[in-house]
Amino acid sequence: MRTQACHTCVVGVVALAALAATLAAPRLADAEDYPSRTVSLVVAFPAGGGVDTVGRVVAQKLTDALGQQVIVVNRPGAGSVIGTRDVARAQPDGYTLLLLVTGAGLPENPGYDMAKDFAPIGLIASVPIVIMSNPSVPVKSLSEVIALAKKDGDKVTVGTPPAPTLNYFGAEQFKAMTGTKITIVTYKGTGPLTNDLVGGHVMLAFNTLPPAIGNIQAGALRAIAVGSPTRMAAIPNVPTIAESGLPGLEIVQYYGLVAPAGTPQPIVDRLNKELRTIVTSDDMKKRLLDAGGDPLASTPAEYAQNIQREESKWQAVIKKLGLVINN
Numbered sequence: 448m449r450t451q452a453c454h455t456c457v458v459g460v461v462a463l464a465a466l467a468a469t470l471a472a473p474r475l476a477d478a479e480d481y482p483s484r485t486v487s488l489v490v491a492f493p494a495g496g497g498v499d500t501v502g503r504v505v506a507q508k509l510t511d512a513l514g515q516q517v518i519v520v521n522r523p524g525a526g527s528v529i530g531t532r533d534v535a536r537a538q539p540d541g542y543t544l545l546l547l548v549t550g551a552g553l554p555e556n557p558g559y560d561m562a563k564d565f566a567p568i569g570l571i572a573s574v575p576i577v578i579m580s581n582p583s584v585p586v587k588s589l590s591e592v593i594a595l596a597k598k599d600g601d602k603v604t605v606g607t608p609p610a611p612t613l614n615y616f617g618a619e620q621f622k623a624m625t626g627t628k629i630t631i632v633t634y635k636g637t638g639p640l641t642n643d644l645v646g647g648h649v650m651l652a653f654n655t656l657p658p659a660i661g662n663i664q665a666g667a668l669r670a671i672a673v674g675s676p677t678r679m680a681a682i683p684n685v686p687t688i689a690e691s692g693l694p695g696l697e698i699v700q701y702y703g704l705v706a707p708a709g710t711p712q713p714i715v716d717r718l719n720k721e722l723r724t725i726v727t728s729d730d731m732k733k734r735l736l737d738a739g740g741d742p743l744a745s746t747p748a749e750y751a752q753n754i755q756r757e758e759s760k761w762q763a764v765i766k767k768l769g770l771v772i773n774n
Contacts, residue, residue: 482542487517488517492637496655504734506519524635531545540710545705562754565706569719571743572741574741575673575675576655577672580668583647586669588672590692593625605630605651606633616765620698656670657738672687674697674698676689726744
């Protein structure tokens with residue numbers, strides 16, 4: 448009886464192993480054939496903004512590299528939470544990707560966990576926030592912006608995308624550090640924000656450079672200071688926030704690609720390989736630098752560390768400022 452029982456156990460183990468191999472086979476085959484159909488790249492912001500601009504360039508480059516169409520799907524709302532949540536719940540098969548903007552704090556219950564619900568693929572670029580103004584506003588330096596804000600208080604309007612974007616938290620941190628009472632006006636994305644800034648509907652903005660650089664070059668907008676540690680190649684004459692007399696306010700977004708957690712590692716590795724080639728190409732470097740980004744290539748593990756570091760940094764800012772984010 449004991450021998451028969453042991454034999455039964457062995458048969459059971461072999462059967463389970465065979466079942467596991469059978470279940471794994473389609474996923475392995477899928478990974479080997481990937482991609483065999485259209486891939487969706489979700490941009491959780493409106494069309495025409497800075498994230499959308501980078502997303503469309505990356506989608507075209509990935510289309511060329513993968514041999515299958517990669518299309519941009521704009522799913523804006525709640526400061527990127529809606530689109531990000533959709534990707535977290537998507538099938539982990541490599542056919543739904545997200546252009547993630549890290550460095551933004553999260554609401555208390557966004558419906559996803561950055562550490563558990565996503566598979567980092569790789570970084571694309573760092574994109575500093577730029578403090579800019581409509582030319583009709585009588586300011587040409589950050590010290591003049593602060594002086595105006597202290598003089599006119601809540602009459603000074605500053606446009607940003609909504610929380611939990613880093614633009615918004617940067618403006619809140621600026622408000623706290625300078626002791627001013629500026630009025631923060633939120634927009635669905637940097638595209639509509641830029642349009643309203645050009646039209647004079649808001650006086651200032653914490654904006655990204657891609658949707659605004661043409662207007663800055665044409666004189667329709669004025670760049671005041673950049674949130675990166677060093678000056679930007681696209682606008683080298685514009686000082687950093689620290690140079691302008693406000694050290695400690697560093698506002699840099701990080702763009703990268705992620706997939707839903709559970710995406711087969713061979714697919715993640717393939718996408719990382721292609722993304723690194725794209726980001727380090729001369730053409731992509733030029734496009735990103737011209738648009739106000741600093742190209743960054745990374746491994747999935749390095750990108751995971753970046754996400755964790757930036758999320759922790761801005762969560763600390765949220766807590767210090769006592770902000771309550773409900774989305």
